[in-house]
Amino acid sequence: MFPSKPIDLLILNGVECEPYITSDDTLMRYFSKEIVQGAEILQHIVSAKVCIIGIEDNKPDAIKALKAATKDIANINVRVVPTKYPSGGEKQLIQLLTGLQVPSGGIPADLGIVMQNVGTAFAVKEAIIDGKPLTKRVVTITGETLKSPQNVWAKLGTPTQDLLDFAGHTPEKQQRIIMGGPMMGFSILDASTPVVKTTNCILAPSAKKLPPQGDEQACIRCGLCADACPAELLPQQLQWFAKAKDHDKLSEYNLFDCIECGACAYVCPSQIPLVQYYRTSKAEIREIEQEKIKSEKARVRFEQRQERLEREKQERLAKHKASAEKRAKALEKDTSAKDKIAAALARAKAKKQASSDESNDSVSKSNTTTSSDSTPATKPANAAKDKVAEAIARAKAKKAAKEQQESAEIQADKKAQPVEAETTSTESVSTAEQERKAKVAAAIARAKQKREEAKAASQEKTTEAETKTNEPEAKSSEPQAKIEPQIGSEPEEETPLTAEQIRKQKVAAAIAKAKAKKAKSE
Amino acid sequence: MSVFSSIFKSSPHGAMGMTTNQVMRMVCYATIPGFITQLYFYGWGTLVQLVLCIGVAVLSEAIVLSLREKRIRRTLSDGSAVLTGLLLALSIPPLAPWWVSVIGVAFAIIIVKQLYGGLGFNLFNPAMAGYVVLLISFPVAMTSWQPIQPMLMHTLSLADTAYVIFTGYSIEGYNLQQLSMLVDGTTMATPLDQFKTALAQQQTVSEILSLPIYGEYGGIGSQWVNAAYLLGGLFLLQRGIIRWHIPLGMIASLFVLTVIASATGADTTYPPVQQLFTGAVMFGAFFIATDPVSASTTPKGRIIFGALIGALIFMIRQWGGYPDGIAFAVLLANMCVPLIDHYTQPKVYGHKR
Numbered sequence: 001m002f003p004s005k006p007i008d009l010l011i012l013n014g015v016e017c018e019p020y021i022t023s024d025d026t027l028m029r030y031f032s033k034e035i036v037q038g039a040e041i042l043q044h045i046v047s048a049k050v051c052i053i054g055i056e057d058n059k060p061d062a063i064k065a066l067k068a069a070t071k072d073i074a075n076i077n078v079r080v081v082p083t084k085y086p087s088g089g090e091k092q093l094i095q096l097l098t099g100l101q102v103p104s105g106g107i108p109a110d111l112g113i114v115m116q117n118v119g120t121a122f123a124v125k126e127a128i129i130d131g132k133p134l135t136k137r138v139v140t141i142t143g144e145t146l147k148s149p150q151n152v153w154a155k156l157g158t159p160t161q162d163l164l165d166f167a168g169h170t171p172e173k174q175q176r177i178i179m180g181g182p183m184m185g186f187s188i189l190d191a192s193t194p195v196v197k198t199t200n201c202i203l204a205p206s207a208k209k210l211p212p213q214g215d216e217q218a219c220i221r222c223g224l225c226a227d228a229c230p231a232e233l234l235p236q237q238l239q240w241f242a243k244a245k246d247h248d249k250l251s252e253y254n255l256f257d258c259i260e261c262g263a264c265a266y267v268c269p270s271q272i273p274l275v276q277y278y279r280t281s282k283a284e285i286r287e288i289e290q291e292k293i294k295s296e297k298a299r300v301r302f303e304q305r306q307e308r309l310e311r312e313k314q315e316r317l318a319k320h321k322a323s324a325e326k327r328a329k330a331l332e333k334d335t336s337a338k339d340k341i342a343a344a345l346a347r348a349k350a351k352k353q354a355s356s357d358e359s360n361d362s363v364s365k366s367n368t369t370t371s372s373d374s375t376p377a378t379k380p381a382n383a384a385k386d387k388v389a390e391a392i393a394r395a396k397a398k399k400a401a402k403e404q405q406e407s408a409e410i411q412a413d414k415k416a417q418p419v420e421a422e423t424t425s426t427e428s429v430s431t432a433e434q435e436r437k438a439k440v441a442a443a444i445a446r447a448k449q450k451r452e453e454a455k456a457a458s459q460e461k462t463t464e465a466e467t468k469t470n471e472p473e474a475k476s477s478e479p480q481a482k483i484e485p486q487i488g489s490e491p492e493e494e495t496p497l498t499a500e501q502i503r504k505q506k507v508a509a510a511i512a513k514a515k516a517k518k519a520k521s522e
Numbered sequence: 523m524s525v526f527s528s529i530f531k532s533s534p535h536g537a538m539g540m541t542t543n544q545v546m547r548m549v550c551y552a553t554i555p556g557f558i559t560q561l562y563f564y565g566w567g568t569l570v571q572l573v574l575c576i577g578v579a580v581l582s583e584a585i586v587l588s589l590r591e592k593r594i595r596r597t598l599s600d601g602s603a604v605l606t607g608l609l610l611a612l613s614i615p616p617l618a619p620w621w622v623s624v625i626g627v628a629f630a631i632i633i634v635k636q637l638y639g640g641l642g643f644n645l646f647n648p649a650m651a652g653y654v655v656l657l658i659s660f661p662v663a664m665t666s667w668q669p670i671q672p673m674l675m676h677t678l679s680l681a682d683t684a685y686v687i688f689t690g691y692s693i694e695g696y697n698l699q700q701l702s703m704l705v706d707g708t709t710m711a712t713p714l715d716q717f718k719t720a721l722a723q724q725q726t727v728s729e730i731l732s733l734p735i736y737g738e739y740g741g742i743g744s745q746w747v748n749a750a751y752l753l754g755g756l757f758l759l760q761r762g763i764i765r766w767h768i769p770l771g772m773i774a775s776l777f778v779l780t781v782i783a784s785a786t787g788a789d790t791t792y793p794p795v796q797q798l799f800t801g802a803v804m805f806g807a808f809f810i811a812t813d814p815v816s817a818s819t820t821p822k823g824r825i826i827f828g829a830l831i832g833a834l835i836f837m838i839r840q841w842g843g844y845p846d847g848i849a850f851a852v853l854l855a856n857m858c859v860p861l862i863d864h865y866t867q868p869k870v871y872g873h874k875r
């Protein structure tokens with residue numbers, strides 16, 4: 001990303017950002033030579049023909065020091081600017097020194113200008129000539145609650161509390177500690193907050209000297225804010241729009257050209273925290289824009305997907321068409337294939353014919369069962385008839401079984417119903433009671449089911465027994481004796497037991513067993 | 523590890539210290555020279571009106587605030603109601619009946635200011651809107667300014683003045699018309715009124731100006747009152763309470779238009795200097811038109827706003843039916859403020875236009 005315009009001018013910003021802060025001043029006073037060396041390096045890097053060092057007129061020592069350090073260098077000039085906040089702002093200092101305005105949304109390089117802080121020039125010298133990394137910076141520790149406000153070399157990472165202790169801090173009630181200056185710095189809540197590269201000041205003011213803003217009052221449209229605004233915005237109108245969340249109007253009134261210097265809020269007689277409103281609105285607008293970008297991306301993605309699907313479809317169709325054409329061509333070439341197809345068609349026709357005959361037969365059969373005998377049937381048709389009859393029989397059997405099962409279920413249901421009715425009729429019964437009853441009902445239903453099953457099982461058994469008993473009967477009468485001891489436990493019968501009787505007894509025994517089982521389970 | 527104050531506010535961490543209340547108070551103080559001059563020339567009436575108007579203003583503001591469930595004490599402390607009452611009291615004829623003042627102030631505060639949302643939201647200058655309502659509703663009471671005290675047959679004590687305002691008669695039983703009688707037993711209109719009437723009677727400007735109600739630079743009393751308000755206005759300028767744009771725009775446009783009219787037209791124009799020092803020009807320029815709420819808010823817009831008022835005053839005085847037109851001019855200009863503001867936005871840093 002190289003600027004389109006060559007860099008003509010390097011500006012070193014020696015204008016202190018805000019009131020209270022003197023860190024740049026200190027640096028310029030004691031390290032003017034190093035700063036100038038750094039400036040020369042920077043000038044070389046950006047190939048700027050001229051370098052201007054801008055200093056405010058309230059720093060006579062720094063001006064003297066830098067003038068002395070640059071007196072033999074033709075293309076580095078020291079320029080003195082009036083002390084007026086916020087002249088230290090990049091855009092403001094460029095306007096002060098060159099009369100040019102950085103275009104909105106642009107950077108100074110668009111004008112062929114690069115601006116660096118004097119502290120940066122010093123760090124550049126340290127890094128390039130001495131090979132020292134940036135591990136410390138000048139920090140102003142100041143405020144009315146400090147015994148000895150001063151500038152110190154602070155290692156990056158030094159806790160704020162250490163610096164405050166060093167300067168003899170005696171906190172007042174509701175002490176505010178500000179990192180940075182009074183206009184743009186931020187309050188810190190925790191004294192262990194460390195010094196970072198941008199920490200130029202630790203401010204511990206007294207409430208008397210720097211009274212905190214009072215409660216917000218109604219805007220009286222006095223316009224002091226507009227007079228104070230260095231960006232020539234209309235802070236008051238912006239405030240109305242910010243409160244109304246009228247983002248279009250905010251953009252129209254160039255909210256994003258606000259540098260948040262705080263001048264408007266400082267002069268506001270109604271103590272409206274204007275900058276805070278702007279920050280909130282900026283954040284809101286940014287968020288909405290992010291959302292817009294997101295949805296736009298989603299839209300593009302969706303459209304691309306649709307396009308892809310459509311393309312794939314077209315491709316598929318084309319492929320099919322191509323292969324169909326290919327086939328047709330192949331067909332034209334190979335005449336034997338034609339015959340094959342004809343043969344296949346003939347085969348298919350025959351098959352169809354046969355199946356239609358079959359169906360016709362079955363239909364006629366179901367319609368007129370009696371007449372089936374009189375109609376002469378072909379061999380396959382007869383076979384089909386048999387099959388159908390078989391199927392019908394199977395279906396009937398199935399149906400019967402199903403009906404039986406259903407009736408059993410209905411019975412079970414019927415048994416369960418009264419219980420249910422009881423529970424519903426007694427509304428006063430607690431839910432626990434209801435639950436219990438339901439459980440009981442369920443148990444009963446289960447038992448019934450089981451019983452039913454048992455019955456079915458016993459029936460099965462009886463049939464089994466039948467076949468079993470039939471066997472010995474068919475063999476000989478001898479097994480009778482064998483059977484006797486088996487049934488010895490049974491109630492005595494005077495008459496000799498026939499196979500039939502034995503079977504009956506067995507059945508009775510099975511029933512009794514099932515009953516016992518049922519009783520147990522109940 | 524210590525945790526600092528729970529007050530956590532966004533930057534900036536300080537304020538200039540000039541609060542709305544202080545601004546309003548400064549404006550009130552700046553009316554003192556004019557007020558004293560008015561007392562000297564027009565008697566105790568202005569003081570009685572002052573007390574009455576401020577009382578009614580604060581009371582009506584408090585009532586509306588309580589209806590709107592706002593914080594009464596804090597809102598009243600901004601001093602804007604007091605200022606509105608004060609400005610109206612200074613505009614009303616000193617011996618106007620008490621109900622005139624009450625209606626005017628109540629209208630100004632309740633309708634013009636609070637119903638629009640309170641301080642900062644009113645479209646019109648409350649004092650002037652109240653004044654216009656009175657002027658249209660009670661033209662006789664509102665135009666019967668007495669001649670200056672030294673010329674009067676009867677001068678009233680403070681108690682007598684209060685008696686006149688509240689009952690319509692002085693303790694000795696004189697009514698307002700009798701009290702307006704000059705030493706020689708005749709009555710006289712206000713300078714601007716007199717000028718119009720005399721012009722209609724085919725008198726020349728110089729003939730008219732030789733009448734005893736005219737001083738060297740304006741009305742015999744009003745020239746001093748205007749000078750006193752000019753002084754107060756300069757004080758406000760110096761303290762940075764108001765800016766020069768509106769007063770200068772207004773005075774310059776009135777002056778220039780009068781000069782043009784005097785130089786080109788027939789002998790029917792009130793002379794330029796007299797124009798500025800008669801009626802309520804200085805009071806209007808420094809205390810009324812500069813009401814920030816209803817004035818334009820851009821620097822260029824303020825000049826246009828002031829010039830518009832000046833032009834309207836000239837037109838009303840020259841061709842209108844009313845002798846003085848400050849209140850009408852201000853209200854008409856108030857209506858144009860959104861338009862003016864829209865077209866006079868300053869060029870923002872880094873933008874081309």
